[in-house]
Amino acid sequence: MSMHTNAPLIEMSNVTKFYMMAREKTTVLHEVSLKVAHGDFLAIVGPSGSGKSTLMNIIGCLDLPSEGSYKLEGMEVTGQSDNKLAEMRNKKIGFIFQGYHLLPKLTALENCELPLIYRGLPGKERRMRAMDALERVGLGQRMHHRQNELSGGQQQRVAIARALATNPPMLLADEPTGALDSKTGMEVLSMMEELNRTGQTIVLITHDMEVAKRASRTVIIRDGVLTEHVRERRDGDETYTGPQDGSQERIVQQA
Numbered sequence: 001m002s003m004h005t006n007a008p009l010i011e012m013s014n015v016t017k018f019y020m021m022a023r024e025k026t027t028v029l030h031e032v033s034l035k036v037a038h039g040d041f042l043a044i045v046g047p048s049g050s051g052k053s054t055l056m057n058i059i060g061c062l063d064l065p066s067e068g069s070y071k072l073e074g075m076e077v078t079g080q081s082d083n084k085l086a087e088m089r090n091k092k093i094g095f096i097f098q099g100y101h102l103l104p105k106l107t108a109l110e111n112c113e114l115p116l117i118y119r120g121l122p123g124k125e126r127r128m129r130a131m132d133a134l135e136r137v138g139l140g141q142r143m144h145h146r147q148n149e150l151s152g153g154q155q156q157r158v159a160i161a162r163a164l165a166t167n168p169p170m171l172l173a174d175e176p177t178g179a180l181d182s183k184t185g186m187e188v189l190s191m192m193e194e195l196n197r198t199g200q201t202i203v204l205i206t207h208d209m210e211v212a213k214r215a216s217r218t219v220i221i222r223d224g225v226l227t228e229h230v231r232e233r234r235d236g237d238e239t240y241t242g243p244q245d246g247s248q249e250r251i252v253q254q255a
């Protein structure tokens with residue numbers, strides 16, 4: 001597993017993001033505060049246009065907050081240079097996207113070796129680590145297949161293995177089941193649950209509350225405002241009070 005520090009993996013305090021359009025300020029994230037511990041499986045759920053991708057880009061060090069503090073394993077992200085951001089991304093985050101983003105001419109194994117090439121690892125070690133990651137997602141028998149020789153669910157599992165290959169502290173997934181039918185989507189989610197059980201921290205972004213239920217914790221984003229979704233437990237069974245009524249939501253900023 002990845003190196004753990006005492007600091008939370010994610011610590012956001014009052015993160016605001018705004019854009020200037022025709023001299024008008026459009027605020028898309030309003031004072032978002034969020035803590036994610038190592039080992040968490042967090043879902044961020046919200047409707048279209050609510051600010052999910054904006055928040056993901058900040059969490060993933062692809063974009064910077066306009067205001068507020070974002071610490072990733074204790075290191076301040078706000079105000080960092082592009083080079084530093086790229087380094088933090090490379091060391092700390094494994095990205096998984098809806099559309100897999102695999103290179104079609106490469107085999108599953110070669111796709112998983114790519115991020116390790118950027119790390120400058122020697123060929124033999126690359127291969128070992130890529131094979132290990134593919135084993136972890138149950139694709140030990142499919143390593144030499146190319147994209148068109150794999151099902152959608154298998155392609156997404158290759159993308160997850162590629163994200164795992166660098167052993168990042170955080171997997172960051174944007175609509176990882178968005179391109180899959182519901183059964184295959186659930187299989188991919190079960191695999192992510194299994195990875196989380198073995199210690200992998202996962203942050204999953206989705207518009208689908210059913211998908212979010214597979215995480216151990218959910219926050220809801222609406223119009224750029226983040227709230228924690230509180231789950232009720234009855235006799236060990238989890239029941240979910242809908243985000244629709246808002247009555248079960250606790251404003252994270254006030255927590």
Ligand SMILES: Nc1ncnc2c1ncn2[C@@H]1O[C@H](COP(=O)(O)OP(=O)(O)OP(=O)(O)O)[C@@H](O)[C@H]1O
Nearest residue numbers: 019026028046047048049050051052053054055207
């Ligand atoms: N570069 C930008 N300039 C101005 N406004 C932007 C910019 N990027 C995003 N927005 C606005 O910010 C809001 C949030 O967008 P975002 O892409 O984060 O939503 P989302 O929750 O990911 O939606 P979806 O589920 O449709 O992907 C939207 O109203 C969008 O129009």
Ligand SMILES: [Mg+2]
Nearest residue numbers: 049052053054
């Ligand atoms: Mg989006």
